[in-house]
Amino acid sequence: MAAIDAPTGLRTAVAGRLGRREGGLVEAAPERTVRWLVRRFWPYARPYRRALAGSLLLVALAPALEAARLWLFKLVVDDVLVPADFGPFVWLAVAYVGLTLAAGLVGFLDEVVSGWAGERFLLGLRTDLFGRLLRGSLSSLERRRLGDTLQRLTGDVDAIEAFVLSGWATAVAYVVELLVFGGLLFLLDWRLALVSLVVAPAFGLLARSFSRRIREASRERRRQGGSLAAAAEERLANALLVQAYAGEERETRRFHGEGIACLQAQLRAIRIRAGFPAAVELVELAGGLTVIALGTYELSRGRLSLGSLLVFLAYLAQLYGPVRGLSRLAATVHAAAAAGERVAELLDERPAVADAPDARRLDRVDGLVELDGVTYTYPGADAPALRDVSLRVEPGRTLAIVGPSGAGKSTVLRLLLRLADPDAGVVRLDGEDARGIELASLRSHLAVVLQETLLFDGTVREAIAYGRPDATDEEIRAAARLADADGFATALPGGYETRVGQRGRSLSGGQRQRLAIARAFLRDAPVLLLDEPTAGLDNASAAHVLGPLRRLRAGRTTILVTHDLDAARDADAIAVVEGGRIVERGTHAELAAAGGAYARLLAARGAAA
Numbered sequence: 020m021a022a023i024d025a026p027t028g029l030r031t032a033v034a035g036r037l038g039r040r041e042g043g044l045v046e047a048a049p050e051r052t053v054r055w056l057v058r059r060f061w062p063y064a065r066p067y068r069r070a071l072a073g074s075l076l077l078v079a080l081a082p083a084l085e086a087a088r089l090w091l092f093k094l095v096v097d098d099v100l101v102p103a104d105f106g107p108f109v110w111l112a113v114a115y116v117g118l119t120l121a122a123g124l125v126g127f128l129d130e131v132v133s134g135w136a137g138e139r140f141l142l143g144l145r146t147d148l149f150g151r152l153l154r155g156s157l158s159s160l161e162r163r164r165l166g167d168t169l170q171r172l173t174g175d176v177d178a179i180e181a182f183v184l185s186g187w188a189t190a191v192a193y194v195v196e197l198l199v200f201g202g203l204l205f206l207l208d209w210r211l212a213l214v215s216l217v218v219a220p221a222f223g224l225l226a227r228s229f230s231r232r233i234r235e236a237s238r239e240r241r242r243q244g245g246s247l248a249a250a251a252e253e254r255l256a257n258a259l260l261v262q263a264y265a266g267e268e269r270e271t272r273r274f275h276g277e278g279i280a281c282l283q284a285q286l287r288a289i290r291i292r293a294g295f296p297a298a299v300e301l302v303e304l305a306g307g308l309t310v311i312a313l314g315t316y317e318l319s320r321g322r323l324s325l326g327s328l329l330v331f332l333a334y335l336a337q338l339y340g341p342v343r344g345l346s347r348l349a350a351t352v353h354a355a356a357a358a359g360e361r362v363a364e365l366l367d368e369r370p371a372v373a374d375a376p377d378a379r380r381l382d383r384v385d386g387l388v389e390l391d392g393v394t395y396t397y398p399g400a401d402a403p404a405l406r407d408v409s410l411r412v413e414p415g416r417t418l419a420i421v422g423p424s425g426a427g428k429s430t431v432l433r434l435l436l437r438l439a440d441p442d443a444g445v446v447r448l449d450g451e452d453a454r455g456i457e458l459a460s461l462r463s464h465l466a467v468v469l470q471e472t473l474l475f476d477g478t479v480r481e482a483i484a485y486g487r488p489d490a491t492d493e494e495i496r497a498a499a500r501l502a503d504a505d506g507f508a509t510a511l512p513g514g515y516e517t518r519v520g521q522r523g524r525s526l527s528g529g530q531r532q533r534l535a536i537a538r539a540f541l542r543d544a545p546v547l548l549l550d551e552p553t554a555g556l557d558n559a560s561a562a563h564v565l566g567p568l569r570r571l572r573a574g575r576t577t578i579l580v581t582h583d584l585d586a587a588r589d590a591d592a593i594a595v596v597e598g599g600r601i602v603e604r605g606t607h608a609e610l611a612a613a614g615g616a617y618a619r620l621l622a623a624r625g626a627a628a
């Protein structure tokens with residue numbers, strides 16, 4: 020075996036000092052980046068440091084076993100083959116088998132232990148990132164391309180693991196191999212070992228230029244990967260639109276186009292990486308030939324045995340793997356740095372709202388809701404979505420907010436839910452500034468029914484219990500009855516245990532809305548936020564929803580956002596919003612008579628009808 024490897028050894032003549040040189044290659048990545056990467060993500064690895072230390076030990080053991088195996092080969096040549104003496108063969112064979120078994124066991128344990136730590140690290144980092152994304156700023160989550168975010172959550176996290184855990188272990192393994200085999204070369208014949216260092220400076224230059232070039236390519240590759248995932252996600256999520264407009268071919272072509280950019284970035288990195296070993300081999304060959312020349316001379320002077328020269332070449336061959344490996348590792352480092360940047364960007368994002376240090380819990384509220392001089396601009400938007408808006412809804416009363424779309428109606432609800440804080444002005448619940456109330460406590464007093472009810476793939480029962488997972492079956496059924504949902508729920512094939520399908524697709528829009536109302540009943544919060552709860556429903560379905568909604572509103576402070584003037588009609592007060600301002604307020608009768616914005620909306624609707 021080693022004899023067969025020996026010719027490769029020619030190319031590996033650069034011997035032990037490569038360890039440091041190639042270590043330098045890793046550091047030649049901008050120092051800040053690598054150090055930053057490790058510092059940034061080490062906390063996720065810390066819990067598994069014992070396993071990591073164990074795996075490093077195993078990793079260091081492997082080259083020692085390998086070196087011993089090769090040494091046996093020298094003994095076979097010098098003590099068995101050259102003297103043609105069968106005597107020592109048996110114990111050499113036994114030792115060989117023993118070492119092979121030991122190496123196998125070490126390899127197995129290392130794989131298992133480092134795999135365990137790596138997978139744990141991945142899960143921990145990924146879960147933390149996911150939790151932060153969910154808790155983070157809603158508008159920035161909405162602004163990002165979902166596919167790209169998913170890519171960061173999956174592929175980029177993997178790339179970080181590949182360096183922060185696996186990468187380090189591999190690097191240590193390589194360095195140990197270089198030290199062990201390099202050291203042995205010196206032990207065998209220091210003159211030959213010195214000669215094999217002749218080519219080291221050429222190596223240094225090669226490594227430098229490689230490292231510089233692979234860095235940019237890696238960053239570009241990760242960026243393009245995210246953008247490809249985003250393109251796929253957007254097209255697949257809107258497959259209905261694509262098919263309805265026969266856009267399959269076009270979108271596939273467009274996807275292909277996006278893929279081309281990704282492919283080019285990938286190919287560039289591949290070219291850089293593929294060119295490196297060839298250059299490395301040339302340099303090594305030069306060193307190797309020098310070694311052979313000098314080795315032959317030493318052999319002829321009797322200063323070296325044939326077995327020693329062969330094992331020298333075999334050890335050189337062993338250096339070849341780590342040298343290549345370290346160059347690959349440089350690519351891993353840069354990929355990890357690029358991925359780390361992308362993941363850290365998400366991890367470091369501040370939530371738009373957070374509990375103030377002195378935030379208070381509100382245990383019971385009457386449901387007095389106020390906005391006082393509120394102005395709010397979405398991050399990145401040019402103009403405010405709300406300007407100087409003031410509202411006051413007494414406990415148990417209903418305020419309808421009407422106006423054209425884009426006027427800022429839903430933004431009022433977002434501020435009440437405290438998905439964002441106003442830039443100016445105050446939102447109050449029972450007279451308390453919402454910013455001074457613990458978020459969880461604030462939201463526990465609110466129930467929402469949105470325009471399109473979102474359901475996760477789960478059972479009807481789980482959909483209703485979403486806001487109160489500890490609710491009993493009795494309570495769930497009672498809520499469903501109040502929401503007129505009990506009838507259709509019991510009629511489903513599996514009753515309350517029927518799965519609703521992804522996003523509740525197996526239910527009609529009206530049924531989903533009634534489940535949302537049941538959910539709000541179960542939550543039993545004093546303040547109710549309704550965002551176009553009947554939009555998108557046909558008249559019959561809407562009629563089925565209006566009854567339960569009216570029951571739900573009874574006794575709760577309700578803010579109803581709608582462009583359906585019929586739904587707004589029986590509210591205690593109506594506010595008309597246009598361009599982020601409240602332009603008019605009063606009851607239906609007052610506003611209809613006033614001849615202002617509301618009357619114009621009424622007239623426009625009449626004309627349309």
Ligand code: ADP
Pocket residue numbers: 158161397398400404422423424425426427428429430431
């Ligand atoms: P309405 O509910 O009356 O249709 P919205 O409150 O949804 O209006 O929106 C008010 C304004 O804010 C619109 O100009 C809209 O484009 C803008 N807007 C809404 N949501 C966002 C967002 N997440 N990021 C940036 N601008 C937004």
